[in-house]
Amino acid sequence: MTPQQKRAWYGLAIGIVWAAAIVAVFVIKGAAAFDEDAGMRVMVYGLFIAGVLAYVAMLYITGWRMRREGVIMDERDRMILRKVPVYQMFAVLWTLAGWAIALSEVYHDEGQVPVVFTWLMFYSAIIVNIVFASAGALIAYWSDEQHGQR
Numbered sequence: 043m044t045p046q047q048k049r050a051w052y053g054l055a056i057g058i059v060w061a062a063a064i065v066a067v068f069v070i071k072g073a074a075a076f077d078e079d080a081g082m083r084v085m086v087y088g089l090f091i092a093g094v095l096a097y098v099a100m101l102y103i104t105g106w107r108m109r110r111e112g113v114i115m116d117e118r119d120r121m122i123l124r125k126v127p128v129y130q131m132f133a134v135l136w137t138l139a140g141w142a143i144a145l146s147e148v149y150h151d152e153g154q155v156p157v158v159f160t161w162l163m164f165y166s167a168i169i170v171n172i173v174f175a176s177a178g179a180l181i182a183y184w185s186d187e188q189h190g191q192r
Contacts, residue, residue, distance in 0.1 A: 049104040053176030060093030122182045129178025137170045
């Protein structure tokens with residue numbers, strides 16, 4: 043396993059824990075509470091910021107370790123990591139499409155979607171983007187290994 047793959051696994055773990063924590067808050071308290079409960083908003087904002095900081099800290103720490111050990115990336119890593127933005131883009135687009143379809147179906151009769159969901163769409167797009175920075179790297183490595191064996 044390359045250092046970039048290890049870094050991607052760390053990032054994926056952070057992203058999954060981060061997303062699960064935020065989803066748990068919304069499952070326990072309900073989405074409507076985000077508008078009504080200042081304490082919940084502070085908790086969600088705190089989790090959001092903590093997740094971003096944890097991810098950035100992981101990037102910094104693993105980058106520092108990789109530089110200390112020598113080679114950070116070889117040509118194969120560079121070629122594989124060029125595919126990651128495609129996975130991120132598709133994941134974010136699928137997330138936004140899912141939100142759009144679900145919200146239009148649920149709130150069709152009311153004719154309007156509660157404002158809280160605009161924030162949730164924004165946060166979920168950021169989280170999915172960060173998670174797929176790591177998941178996309180792992181998918182790209184896996185894909186390259188599958189095509190290399192043929």
